[in-house]
Amino acid sequence: MGELEELRLRVQQLEDELQVCKQRERELEALLEQYSELIKEELKSYDDFVGEFGTSRVIDPVSRVFSREHFSKFLVYFHQKAFEEGIPYGVVVIKLRDYTETLEHLGEEVFQKFLMKFGKVLKELVRVPMDAVGRLSDDTFAIVLTETAKDVMDSIVSRIKSNLEPLKSEFKGVDFDIRFTHYPESLTTVEEILSEIKGSN
Numbered sequence: 001m002g003e004l005e006e007l008r009l010r011v012q013q014l015e016d017e018l019q020v021c022k023q024r025e026r027e028l029e030a031l032l033e034q035y036s037e038l039i040k041e042e043l044k045s046y047d048d049f050v051g052e053f054g055t056s057r058v059i060d061p062v063s064r065v066f067s068r069e070h071f072s073k074f075l076v077y078f079h080q081k082a083f084e085e086g087i088p089y090g091v092v093v094i095k096l097r098d099y100t101e102t103l104e105h106l107g108e109e110v111f112q113k114f115l116m117k118f119g120k121v122l123k124e125l126v127r128v129p130m131d132a133v134g135r136l137s138d139d140t141f142a143i144v145l146t147e148t149a150k151d152v153m154d155s156i157v158s159r160i161k162s163n164l165e166p167l168k169s170e171f172k173g174v175d176f177d178i179r180f181t182h183y184p185e186s187l188t189t190v191e192e193i194l195s196e197i198k199g200s201n
Contacts, residue, residue, distance in 0.1 A: 060135040062112055063119030071134025075144060078132075082146075082183060090145040090153045090182045092160060094122070097175040099139035105173045114171040121163050150182040 058070045066074065075091075082089055096102065103111045122133045122141060132144045145156065157180050168174050 060119070063115045063135050063141070065119040065123060065141065066132055066134035068134060068136045071132060071136065071142065071144075074132045074134070078144060078146060079183070086184075087147055088149055088183060090148045090150070090156070090180055092143040092145065092153075092157060092178065092180045094141045094143075094160070094164070095177045096139040096141075097177060098173075102173050102175075106171060110171065114167065114174060117167060117170075118164070121167070122160070125160055125163055148182075150185055153180050153182055156180075 058066060060067045065071075078089070081087065106114065118141070119133070119135070122143060126133055126143060126145070130146045133141065134143075135141050143160075145153075148156070157178055161178055164176065
């Protein structure tokens, strides 16, 4: 093989290598763009969550726990953090039974006092600022218990029940159901968490 032919082959080889490098560069740019979008979404989620602090939108005006919207944002933010860092946590759902009938039986003023006390008891049971209590609908409350192992969930739920129990005698006709779920054993996505909560309604 002559020198000219060897030179041609070498040039062809270099051109092929250059094409491979360009392809890798395009793939890297695409990955960087995807990563940039993920970071933007994460920052937006964080800004949406933190941006409401110090405003009345954060709190349910009657029970004084987190509003449904803010609690949902907290759940989305914390679930992502838990997924990335492998943090276990629990979600406890408390549903008031026969909401409309109880409201009519107690009257609006007394019922609002009950909801305020109910929210106060729930807030006293959590570790501020690690955990969060929210009112998801008229009759449904939820608690996110961060950094909580599954094997302590039963005792936590028992403590919640025993602390709420006196409200039944103070406000006749009031009753509630409590259930819980735990990540990562029974939950993998926020949609599943929210469906668990909705399943209690």
